[in-house]
Amino acid sequence: MEFLDLWDLILSGVIRGGLYVLMAMGLSLVFGVMNIPNFAHGEFYMIGAYTAYFIAQYLVPDPFICLLFAGLSGFVFGAVAEKLTFAPLRKYTKGNWIMNTFMVTAGITFILQNVVQATIGVNYYGINEYWGGTINTLGGIGISVDRLLAFALAMLAVLVFWLFLTYTKTGNAIRAVSESEIGARLIGINISFIHTLTFALSCMLVAMAGAVLLPINPAYPTMGLQPLYKSWFVVILVGMGNVSATLAGGLIVGLIEAFSAYYLGTGWMDVASLSVICMILIFKPSGIFGSEVRGVWEQ
């Protein structure tokens, strides 16, 4: 293999992986804080993509504004979904929480997908480009500006989110709840507020991913499936609930995919990456970086 090919693969893998980080971070956070294995994660990605499409088509085709609005709508939808489903579920359920929430998120998937299909339709809604054009990198390999931009915006969102978790009081409260709910309650943290906020933030992040990827993946009702699998792949790889490790995990998954697509073709890429997940689950279920919430999983 030539050096340039390798460079190309690494570059495309990293760019792909950066977006997986943005998608997977919310999934991991929600599992760490609320112990919800979210099956409806991809549907919020879809909401982000549709929002970005409508903003770009009817208001301004500016990626930053699209990103902001998509994040906002993801946040609102996430908060509403949490208040309507998980809040009452938490009140009534008596055990078997993880399985029940998994079912509830499956229900949310059905609702969101079909409401969108019924109201907006099954057509593909995409935009050609935010900015368009390509940039030549080392050795004359072109990368489209939109892809690069998506990567940059994703990294920016992840960075801001990271600062929020580390340096603000609310962010610290979220981390406290993920460490110990009882402890957090003892020092006066409003648990139900934190839960709603966490779910909304998680949906916001994945909706942003949907927005920045709009030029590459047009919006349609069942588009959330692929991001859902990829996010799960990342969080299983690094260990469920381990938010900081998703950064490394996303990049690893991106690279694995880029290389397996090169060697095996895109069809077999799915088989390869799914087999890797199965292997990890079999031999190292807590993920390569370990997970702090392993006990919850074993319920």
Add this chain to the structure above:
Amino acid sequence: MTELTLNAQTKNSTADIVKTGLSKVGLSPLSLSMFFLLALVPLVLRDQYWLHMMTICLMFGALSIGFDLSAGFINVANWGYAAFMGVGAYTSAILLERFGITPWIGMIAGGLLAGSLGFLTGIITLRLRGMFTAILTWFLGLTMVALATQLVDLTRGSMGMMAEELFDTYVKDPYYYTILGLCVLTFCLVTRMVNSKLGLAFRAIGQSQDAAESLGVNPTYYRIINFTTSCTIAGVIGGFYAHFMCIITPEFLHTKHTIEILFIAFIGGRGSVWGGLVCAFLIIPALEFARPIVEWRFVIYGVMMIVIMIFMPEGIAPHITNAVNKIGQRINGLIHGEADQGR
């Protein structure tokens, strides 16, 4: 007077004998009479469309019984259940197409193959608990979808595969009786299983694997038995499905179909065996009636799923049992009341 009591006693004991005899094959008087009623359906219902739907109801009922065996007893939801079903369907269809083997043997072969895959899954998921197993089976299922799409030589990929019909007629009666037979078999097998020592072990493992282990229950053995049986059922029904619908696509193995089965089994009632069967007869015709509202019916489906999970996570089975018991008491009371008056 003495004669009367004696008579009543002998009557009672014959009833008991019948009851124990039935329970040996895994039936109760109630379930037997219900299956008998189901067997009469094609004699009354001559509309092919409805018979087709009843066949689908029975199919989902049988699948949800198989699913419930692992979800309701050892507390492992098999999220790749549709894929195991798809393995059965593809096996049977491929055997027929390539080697001209009759679907009847194909179904059994499909069941065996799905069962052996279930056996392997059982082995590799041994170290895993709860959600881990669910997630692993989910991704195994997706791997099988990807394989079914990729192995174009064998499965014709995403174009889908045609399978010949099981019967050379356009009436649905033979299909109905076939699936009814399979359903009764499944029901008897699972009921027998869970009412025996195996069932106790399953329940113990489902409640707490550590506790069960400390009591000397070997989880390895029981979990593998459970998984294998459950997947074999999926494979056989999948083989039937292939020759009933006559087309299989990789889409058929997808998680979406697992959720349909899971939904029916969970609303029916985890750990009840028959709950899913009853529920299938309620949900599937209801969805069919709702066909004119297209997508909105799936929205209703989703809302129902959430509402049931929040307010009734145990499903409808316990409520039905309560109602039946109450009616039984009422009838008993009536009979005894009359007898008292007579005296």
